[in-house]
Structure formats: C-alpha cells, structure tokens
Amino acid sequence: DTAVSQTPKYLVTQMGNDKSIKCEQNLGHDTMYWYKQDSKKFLKIMFSYNNKELIINETVPNRFSPKSPDKAHLNLHINSLELGDSAVYFCASSPPAGVRSPLHFGNGTRLTVT
C-alpha cells in the first residue's frame, strides 16, 4: 500500500564504488523528485522528472545520474562515491506543475560512504 517506496533503506559502501537507489510510486503521479538531506537536516532538491523527462537538475555533480524508465519509477545512480555523498536521499512524487496538490515522500535511503 506504500505510496512512494524506495530501496534500499540503508546503504553502506566504500569510496569509489558505484551504487543505485530505486524509487517507485503507485499514486499515478506524473512528476517525481530526488531530494538530499545533509547532516544538518537541510533538505534540497536534486532532480525532478515529469513523465520521464528531466526538468530540474540543481547543479548536482555529473556522478549522479537519474534514470526514469517510466513515470512510476525514478532511480538514482551514483558513480565514484565520495565521503561527502553520505546523506539521506528522499524520493517524492506529485501531480504535474500547476495542479495544487501536496508532494508525497518516500521513507528515505541513508547512504554512508566510508
């Protein structure tokens, strides 16, 4: 019944590795997002996709590459992981821009790079 689900919940890996986080929503929304929460709890948008098309890329390093195979899925692939990538990553979804409706967030993926 989970509206926005992301896997894995925890991810511990070493510097230099490549990892992916998956996100799926069953709300029928057209727009999906990735947000990053840093160690000071500050939440900032990274990417937004509308119906599989990238519409926001907030000066995120090229090592981060989102992939949207269909409008219900938005995965995040990270190459050559660095210590500074340690954070909690949240996926979210919403109806299209212009529709007054809340964003719905997944439960987050805590990434720890050692």
Place this chain on the structure above:
Amino acid sequence: GIQVEQSPPDLILQEGANSTLRCNFSDSVNNLQWFHQNPWGQLINLFYIPSGTKQNGRLSATTVATERYSLLYISSSQTTDSGVYFCAVRPPRAAGNKLTFGGGTRVLVKP
C-alpha cells in the same frame, strides 16, 4: 529563489505544553506544506495549506498568504511529537513543481 525561514530553530517542551512554530517566506506561494520528520527519519505530511486554517487532532496550521507566513500549533504536546518540523513552499513560477524547504524547527518534548 524564494527564501524560507523557520523559527525557533530549537524548542524544548514539557509534556502537555502548547507551542507555536513559525514559517516566513519571501515570495507568494501556491503550495505550502508542513512535515514532521520523526526520530526514524520519516517525513510525515502534516498539512497541505497554501492558505487558510486546518486542524488535525492536536495539531493545527494557519497560512496567511498575503503576509507570507504560516504557523503550526501543537497543543498538549506528547513525547511522540519530538522530531524536526519542516515548512516547504512552492512559488507559482517554480520550475518543475519543486518545493523549497526551511531549515526546520527541532522539537524535543520531555516527559
């Protein structure tokens, strides 16, 4: 871009106390949400409130869009109310529907 400021940054309450959290924003908005991030890290949707007043149990929220602020009221606080409360907004012209978050108010309710 739009600026979102929340106050106070930290709040310590005795169980049973009432409190008010504030969110100021620098531009008009067509989306404003309040979230509670619980100690397990989950972001719980509390209110979708671009204007007006809503109540849900012991929590209520009021947004005065013309004056660019929103208030979250917690009444008869319980230890389960502990966590971080975020306000997030979206201006009408925001690309891609993105929400901009405030820095949060960290609440600790003591038994």
